[in-house]
Amino acid sequence: MSDLGNGTFQNPVLDADYSDPDVCRVGDDFYMTSSSFNAIPGLQILHSKDLVNWKIIGYAIDRLPPYDHFSKPQHGNGVWAPSIRYHKGEFFIYWGDPDFGIYMVKTKNPAGRWEAPVLVMEGKGLIDSCPFWDEDGQAYMVHGWAGSRAGIKSILSLNRMNPEGTKVLDEGVMVFDGHDAHPTVEGPKLYKRNGYYYIFAPAGGVATGWQLILRSKNIYGPYEEKIVLEQGKTPVNGPHQGAWVDTKSGEDWFLHFQDKEAYGRVMHLQPMKWVNDWPVMGEDPDGDGKGHPVMTYKKPNVGKSYAVVTPQESDEFTSPTLGLQWQWHANPKATWAFTTNxxxxxxxxxxxxxxxxxxxxxxxxxxxxxxxxxFTVTTKLKFTPNPKLENERTGLVVMGLDYGFVSVVSKKDGLYLTYNTTQKADKGTAEKEQILGKLSGSEVHFRVQVSKGGQCQFSYSEEGQNFKDAGGPFTATVGKWIGAKVGIFALREEKTNDSGYADFDWFRITK
Known part of the structure; x- marks a missing residue:
């Protein structure tokens, strides 16, 4: 819990994998999105009134284009480092897909349906895009480059766009080259203040980087440069990449991520002030303009106090729609899951x-x-396999490059409980399976207890009271550009015209 209830907060404000966050304010409301890669629905939208308490209110895409391409898992691909902006009554999100180009979606209601994605700029290696509309009506887009696709990185480019923001009008201009002092400069956000154009850009790499600010009186530069946030002597490694927002009361704040390995990239909130037209973020102990992250601080002044909320976690499955916290690993088929009455x-x-x-x-x-x-996850399920099939399976999984799960699997002579683990799953490693015993009925409770360091202990219970450990502890790991995830699945080996099913009664997270 970030909100300490006494007018202060502690970082991270979101202790979950919301990588590459971007935020905009509209009136009294703050809206945030982040990288979602291949997870669908994508571009989750979070809302806050005070920058500390956040709740998921929707998502901007329910399928990733091209739709066939993303019908199978494309780990680490898809939505990279989005930006969210409000312009002339509409919300815009831009993101770079490193394989296809820069897309845009828009809406008048961020909690509702967003329009279909528009390919603003086609090409390989185009990432980390941010739109900007100047006072004279001219529209621009700044973006970075993915070395893995483009064969070049650590530079930022600026393109002109049509006023609607639906297509670029030129080949673009390189406005900054970070090769000398700021390797892996990326994730640019473009703003204007006091006659200066500012590009806020992370540099130095995900785990150990710093926050760079570029400024110029001309949008095309040349740009002066200054590091304004770095780790210092704090435990917050690589504090960079995110969003500058202000409050109605005139305060300035910066939201950024910290890479916590298996836990993903979590979001911190830093106080920010302007000194000689340069931003200073966090605390500046020696007055050199290079801030260090704060661990606790007074909450933003938004005129009133709001209730403590956190993003959705547990799901009782009593609603006609799935909770907004859930995501598939690829574009879904309608037959995978059904909410019921x-x-x-x-x-x-x-x-x-x-x-x-x-x-x-x-x-x-x-x-x-x-x-x-x-935290601890517990779920209750009833498994009804297809009597004509064997080796149908359903279970509770912790997913990453290494993964582990407990499952029920159907055999000729009944249902069996198993504990399975795999290391380096991305290399095609086969699972190791341990048979835990035969299930006497068709219902079971599965549990996983996650402790600090990503240590996971799976367990199971037939009656929901006495849980038996399933094997030894398993250590959660990162996925591709994401933290570990927890959830459920149902699989079979054979092709058939009908299948078995698992009814999940609830999925509960306690801390």
Whole structure:
């Protein structure tokens, strides 16, 4: 919990994997989005009244284009470092897909439906895009480059756009080259203040970088440069990449991420002030303009106090729609999951992809972010396999490059409980399976307790009271550019015209 209830907060304000966050303010409301990569629905939208308490209110895309391409897991691809802006009554989100180009979606209601994505600029290696509308009506877009696709990185480019922001009008101009002093400069955000154009850009790499500010009286530069936020002697490694926002009361704040390995990139909030037309973020102990992250601070002055809220976690499956915390590993098929009028979620088993070696290749994993460093997940399910099939399976999984799960699997002579683990799943490693015993009925409770350091202990219970450990502890790991996730799945090996199903009664997270 970030809100300490006494007018102060502690960092991180979001202790979950909201990487590359961007925020805009409209009136009294703050709206945030972040990188969602291949997870769908993508571009989750979070809302806050005070920059400390956040809740998921929707998402901007329910399918990733090109739709066939993202029908199978594309780990680490898809939505990179988005930006969210409000312009002439509409919300715009731009993001770079490193394989296809820069897309834009827009809406008048960020909690509602967003329009279909528009490809603003086609090309490989185009990432980390941010639009900007100047006072004279001219529209621009600044972006970075992915070395893995473009063969070049650490530079920022600026393109002119049409006023609607739907397409670029030129080949672009390089406005900054970070090769000399700021390697891996990326994630640019473009602002204007006091006659200066500012590019806020992270540099130095995800885990250990710093926040760079560029400024110029001309949007094309040349730009002066200054480092305004770095780790210093704090425990917050690589404090960079994010959003400058102000409050109605005139305060300035900066939101950025910190890479916490298996827990992903969590979001911090820093006080910010302007000194000689340069921003200073966090605390500046020696007065050199290079701030260091704060761990606790007084909450932003937004005129009143708001209730403590956190992003959704548990789900009782009593609503006609899935909770907004859930994401699939690829563009979903309608047959994977059904909310019901019986207060449960029905997952039908889907066939393992042809050539699939383990869960890394499986699209129908229904997952959510780790909600903190230590927590417990418990879920109750009833499994009804197809009597004509064997080896249908459903379970509770912690997913990453290494993964572990507890499951129920159907055999000729009944249902069996298993504990499975895989290391380096992205390399096609086969699972190690441990048979835990035979299930006497068809219902089971599965649990995983996650402790600091990503240590996961799975367990199971037939009656929901006495839980038995499933194997030894398993250590959660990162996925591709994301933190570990936890969730549920239902799989089969064979092709058939009907399948078994698992009814999940609820999915509860306690801390």
């Amino acid at each position: 019986k207060g449960n979620l029905r997952l039908f088993t889907d066939q393992m992809p042809q050539g699939g070696k383990n869960l890394w290749d499986v699209p129908n994993l229904l997952l959510q972010k780790f909600p903190g460093e230590a």
